[in-house]
Amino acid sequence: MKSDYNINELVRPNILKLKPYSSARDEFKDFDQDMVFLDANENPFENGVNRYPDPQQRNLKSVLAEQKGVETNQILLGNGSDEVLDLIFRAFCEPKSDNIITLPPTYGMYKVLAETNDVENREVLLTTDFEPDVEAILNAADSNSKLLFLCSPNNPTANSFSALKTKELLNNFKGIVVIDEAYIDFSNQESWISALKEHPNLIVTQTLSKAYGLAGIRLGLCYASKEIISILNKIKPPYNVNELTQQRALKRVLDVEHVSAEVNMILEEKAKLEDNLNRLSFVEKVYNSDANFLLAKVDNADLRYKELLDQGIVVRNRSGQPMCENTLRFTVGTTTENNKLLTVLNELK
Numbered sequence: 001m002k003s004d005y006n007i008n009e010l011v012r013p014n015i016l017k018l019k020p021y022s023s024a025r026d027e028f029k030d031f032d033q034d035m036v037f038l039d040a041n042e043n044p045f046e047n048g049v050n051r052y053p054d055p056q057q058r059n060l061k062s063v064l065a066e067q068k069g070v071e072t073n074q075i076l077l078g079n080g081s082d083e084v085l086d087l088i089f090r091a092f093c094e095p096k097s098d099n100i101i102t103l104p105p106t107y108g109m110y111k112v113l114a115e116t117n118d119v120e121n122r123e124v125l126l127t128t129d130f131e132p133d134v135e136a137i138l139n140a141a142d143s144n145s146k147l148l149f150l151c152s153p154n155n156p157t158a159n160s161f162s163a164l165k166t167k168e169l170l171n172n173f174k175g176i177v178v179i180d181e182a183y184i185d186f187s188n189q190e191s192w193i194s195a196l197k198e199h200p201n202l203i204v205t206q207t208l209s210k211a212y213g214l215a216g217i218r219l220g221l222c223y224a225s226k227e228i229i230s231i232l233n234k235i236k237p238p239y240n241v242n243e244l245t246q247q248r249a250l251k252r253v254l255d256v257e258h259v260s261a262e263v264n265m266i267l268e269e270k271a272k273l274e275d276n277l278n279r280l281s282f283v284e285k286v287y288n289s290d291a292n293f294l295l296a297k298v299d300n301a302d303l304r305y306k307e308l309l310d311q312g313i314v315v316r317n318r319s320g321q322p323m324c325e326n327t328l329r330f331t332v333g334t335t336t337e338n339n340k341l342l343t344v345l346n347e348l349k
Contacts, residue, residue: 081220
């Protein structure tokens, strides 16, 4: 990507002109002080959540910035990663004229958000080894291709994409490359956050739903240049991350040792599960995984899914995805849950 890259050339004109809403907590930012707050029309009776939350989540961002090696103005937090992705669409994609590129099989929300925002979704299938087809992607792009989504490690295939191929796309795609790293904590690959300075057209999204075990609080993380984050901040709802979510997230991200221990346990269980799946006669292949799940090709996915369901075990049938015929996706559970799964699987004919 050229050093004279201008992000404003990709932003929707109405977003460039937009003056963001300014809340009471944007205008007076030092609300941790012992002050009498009569500015936000809040209920004055203290109950822990009677005040509006920090609209910029400063305490949480400060910790994340230190851990990730970025500045706080390079972070946007959202009500789940799906809100973050939707904000990216709304900032950069003009309805009815712009397009995005996705790489099936991949996370289904990219397509849903494209349809919701009336943006064309140009699908370029991954190669047979589940890698981006760089030449086909660049050939599919035109001057209205604003976003390219790379889910790495990918869902549902579980593999991380080649760093060389990703680099080639970052250097040659004329729009913004969004790398979705929801599963990066389970991978030994380095996060692309470290490449933000080198690539001004890069956005990296992560989540606290997987490795951090906070799916219920809905918190998505977005890392990019301060210029991109400034644009997204213009259109995000003023209080999109509530106070309870901020408190719970801050407590969890500070508990590095506990999170690391859980991730290591999941990886150990994954190795055991993979080994046992490979021993089953009706399992044709278990794909390499950089995530907290395994994708397995079986003889009859519909049958095996029903057999497991009848025994009280819910997995995901991914057969409807391109190149994933007769595949089941197994999330790695606790030792007890995995043992139950293996017991049932070994009893199937």
